Amino acid sequence: MVDRLAAALRPDAPATSLAGVSSARAAALSRLGVHTVRDLLTHFPHRYIDMSSLQSIASAPIGRPATIVARVHEVTIKRPKPHFELAEVTLVDGTGTLIATFFRQPWLAKTLASGTRISVAGTVEFNYGFKRMTMPFLDRLDADDDLTAGRIVPVHRTTEGIGAAQMRRIVASALSACAGAYDPLPHDLRMRYRLMSKSSALRAIHFPSSSSERVQARRRLAYEEVLLLELHLMREEKRLEAGRQACVHVVGGACFNRLFSGLPFDLTSDQMLAIEEIRCDMASEKRMRRMLLGDVGTGKTIVAAFALAIAADSGSQALMMAPTDVLARQYAAQIGPLLEAAGVEWTLLTGSSSTEERSRAVADLASGRASVAFGTHALLEEGVECRKCSLVIVDEEQRFGVEQRERLASKGELPDFLSMTATPIPRTLALALYGSMSLSYLKEAPGGHGLRSTFVVGFRERGRAYDAALAACARGEQVYVVCPLVGKKPACDDAASRGKRGFEQDGDEEAFYIESDEDMRDDDPKAAQAEAAFLQAKTFSAYKVGLLHGRMKADEKRDVMDRFRAGEIDVLVSTTVIEVGVDVANATVMIVEDAERFGLAQLHQLRGRVGRGELPAQVYLVAATSDEQARERLDAMERIDDGFELAEFDLAHRREGDILGNRQHGAGALKLVNVVRDGALVEAAHADAARMVAADIEGETPEMRILYHEADVMFAQCESVRDRGSAKRKAPVRR
Secondary structure: OHHHHHHHHHHHOEHHHOOOOOHHHHHHHHOOOOOEHHHHHOOOOOEEEEHHHOOOOOOOOOOOEEEEEEEEEEEEEEEEEOOEEEEEEEEEOOOOEEEEEEEOOOOHHHHOOOOOEEEEEEEOEEEOOEEEEEOOEEEEOOOOOOOOOOOEEEEOOEEOOEOHHHHHHHHHHHHHHOOOOOOOOOHHHHHHHOOOOHHHHHHHHHOOOOHHHHHHHHHHHHHHHHHHHHHHHHHHHHHHHOOOOOOOOOOOOHHHHHHHHOOOOOOOHHHHHHHHHHHHHHHOOOOOEEEEEEOOOOOHHHHHHHHHHHHHHOOOEEEEEOOOHHHHHHHHHHOHHHHHHOOOOEEEEOOOOOHHHHHHHHHHHHHOOOOEEEEOHHHHOOOOOOOOEEEEEEEOHHHOOHHHHHHHHOOOOOOEEEEEEOOOOOHHHHHHHOOOOEEEEEOOOOOOOOOEEEEEEEHHHHHHHHHHHHHHHHOOOEEEEEOOOOOOOOHHHOHHHHOOOOOOOOOOOOOOOEOOHHHHOOOOOHHHHHHHHHHHHHHOOOOOEEEEOOOOOHHHHHHHHHHHHOOOOOEEEEOHHHOOOOOOOOEEEEEEOOHHHEOHHHHHHHHOOOOOOOOOEEEEEEEOOOOHHHHHHHHHHHHOOOHHHHHHHHHHHOOHHHHHOOOOOOHHHOOOOOOOOOHHHHHHHHHHHHHHHHHOOOOOOHHHHHHHHHHHHHHHHHHHHHHHOHHHHOOOOEO
16 A cells, blocks of 8 residues: 555656656756656657567568668768768668668767667668668667567657667656556546556556557547546636626627627628527526637627627626737727627727727726727736626637636626637547537638638749739739748757757657747847848839738837738738738738748638638748658648648647647647547547536545546646747757
8 A cells, every 4th residue: 555655656756766867867858848757657659669570671671661670880971062961871780781861960970889789760762782761760779778679669759868768768767666556547437448557558658568559558548638637627617616606698689689780791600500609608697618619711700799799788898808909909990880880889908009098998997888898918907997897708719828818707707708719629629628618610601702722832933922922913902921031940940959869860850830920939020121121122112012020019010000901011021920810801812931830720820811802812832841741731731721621630640739839728738639530539538527527526535536636737737838838849859
């Protein structure tokens, strides 16, 4: 009993409590986000090499993948052109010779001494008289490494100061220290789904004896990930609501009816259904917690307007918060007049509001004169108080932290909560990350939108894109040129950092995609200014070129966007600050430079800025890359225009947290779950968590106390990683 208790407490101990983890190694582990024994247990391998079915050099088939263990004969550095070095590693195994070629990795000559035993995995080619591999995965094997011989070898991410073999030994030490610990999953759940024990699953996922054992281990641990996340989210929500009364809203009142009858367009069937779901929620005694998920251009804002009208009909107030000043002001411009016509008084409060505007908005909210306030983070400031707030709406909610959403909700007693996002999220992922929320989907675009086409062009073909832009300008239409030039390449992409990535190379760089302007917050805007000046002088000399980026002051951004909407600017050079909500119907062409640097969700958001009127639109993605994975991603943009279908494709290739961004609350907890293949698992864990929280929210039974503890620890880890954000993402990581 004592040993099991000690093993159960061991995961929360620092990594330095393990034998072989010195302070220097602990510092190296911290660069990977590993600080405790628990972090090591969940530092899962990102790939495996089946050393139980190795091939010799002589037997390895040409044109097919193979894994070979051999010894280094020599390493030769070649320089076929200036600033470009090749490392050719000659390998021998007694049956033949194989040459492995690595680009821009001259340090291999120093780190791979003659006689070093290594494994390489890649596609075998034959040319110049030898079998060869280009940029294979490479792993150095220690002679006494008993964790690899004849087995499936895990490949953990490592960093400078810790090699692959060392990482395997450290993880094995963590597993031994925690062997026999209490299993947090109740026995009945393990029996129902035929799940292996936690200790067995951890051992099997790190050091599997077979592929089937590894699959079963991942299934067990993935289920636990989702269950713990759901337990935490549902429990926190129920605690928030305890002892507080939500507003029972009046539905079908005068403001609502006037808004409906005064619309200058017809609503889609998806919009009508979402409005009805919101009406039912707001009429209930239970607090509304609903997420409105809509693809680009499906009309989420007008659906939100009906929720605002319901709050006004109930004699209460509503706050609608946007991530940018530009978007908040667009609310005021687009739905403000519709609300006024329906008899709803509104105000606007942003960071760029003048002192007089702010004072008036604060007074109108405090007195109850204004039923609706559109705004940004300025709504969260002290001194901004409502007479009676019964509804809060957050647009692009993944852009806000948990604390910010809670501060907005604190403006009322227990206000209904409506979250909106234009990032298409499949239902199973939404269930996992927003377990306590109801979901409404908008997939049908309103009529009157022009046809939009997307084209991927190479750097040498970019003239085709600019010819289309010039033709649009000649027709009196407008153009966006989106570039990440204000963004610097992440540290792991430059040559110096590549030189530190060491043995665990499989030819791919650490994935880093620009997800928003926030990802470029430390960058120099001079490059974007230079690009705008170049385009004005050389390409669009007959037209007016403007510039918009995240480092500009709010009033400068507003002035540029107002001029672009008014047609005073023909070509807008911008970063991702335009991605959400910017609506200029006359903009028909978009050119995205260095498109391979953007995430698919971001590219889809960006292209949603064109084709918003009746005119046909073209999007040109300029990519200067020959990387197959990058081209595959961009080709998907060319053939898929539906955001939800594109999200499914993205989920199949990237982790959930990558798609939603590091700022997404809870996304970092899902290390093993893939909602494309794990849909049934997510559904089951969601249902189980709801049942368990309803039965024992306070953790009165020992089983639930253990589960709640594990959920709290996991979520604390997730928040810690999220807060470290880009610093962790930009650290040099070996794959």
